[in-house]
Amino acid sequence: MRAFLLAITVLAAARAQQAIEVLPVQANIYMLIGAGGNSTVQIGKDGVLVVDSKSEAAAPAVMAAIRKLSDKPIIWLINTHLHADHTAGNEALLKLGGTDTVQRPRVIAHENVLSRMANPAPGAQPRVSEASSLNDTYFGPYKDFFFNGEAVIVYHMPNAHTDGDSMVFFRRSDVLATGDIFTPERYPILDLANGGGIQGEIDALNKILEITVPEKYQEGGTYVIPGHGRLCDEADVVEYRDMATVIRDRIQDLIKKGMTLEQVKAAKPTRDYDTRYGSSDMFVEDVYNSLKGAAR
Secondary structure (H helix, E strand, C coil), rough: CCHHCCHHHHHHCCCCCCCCCCEEEECCCCECCCCCCCCEEEECCEEEEECCCCCCCHHHHHHHHHCCCCCCCCCEEECCCHHHHCCCCCCHHHHHHCCCCCCCCEEEHHHHHHHHHHHCCCCCCCCCHHHHHCEEEEHHHHHHHHEECCCEEEEECCCCCCEEEEEEECCCCCCCECHHHHCCCCCCCCCCHHHHCHHHHHHHHHHHHHCCCCHHHCCCEEEEECCCCCCHHHHHHHHHHHHHHHHHHHHHHHHHCCCCCHHHCCCCCCCCCCHHHHHHHHHHHHHHHHHHHCCC
16 A cells, blocks of 8 residues: 555556646746646756656656757756656757766765665665666755856755755755655655654754745745645745644654554544645654654
8 A cells, every 4th residue: 555655656657748837937947737746847057867767668758858949958857855756868858958078967866876776675666777777866955166156055954855855055046856755735755764753854844944034024035846736935935834843843752642643643633634635644653753763
């Protein structure tokens, strides 16, 4: 059941021929919506930068959307985490849009992404071919570089959605791409088998709030591109962070009372959020197991 639920986004990405909507965000940053999730594209005189490649089958549609914006080659590709709906299209997309020069486009991810692909959790298959596309892994708290007239900062967020999550901040454009740390239309997915956890998730959401700055009346300002869902700003992240924090605290209190997982689920600690974020069974289970594991 868990494997099925965690694969929902991957199955959605397989619908690769659906239209991809190109949404201008701010300055030279665009959001590609559809075919399983969101990608972020930065364009300029130096070339094209892509955050998350979607699935392999989606590559032609993604490349067609990029070509509406720029005829320059893809120079940088950043993967926000290891899941296939964000990484499986790496090779196919680069073959369609990479450079013809000797130097291959740079593909960035945290080193934990490479490690998890090559040495997966028990029961999962190694993804050696996808791992081989990563040629610029980083291991510190961040990696930064300058491209298309602005600083690009890739932040590692440990033990959130996974243990290899990256967020990408385009400093001059004032846009932050979060991957699946932030998915405003559903509860967080904490991939515990790949190092995710509730405290890391909340810490990552707080990091987003450190980076973002709202404009007048808490609208606009820094825009946030989530892994799935609508374009957001700081106020949306505040609501999401508060939800995750409240539910963590409720489940922690129930654990302190000695309740089992089934008893916690029966207590409905997410009841006032379910109408907004949908089914909470997997999230409650993940929070419970994350907190129990941290208490050991």
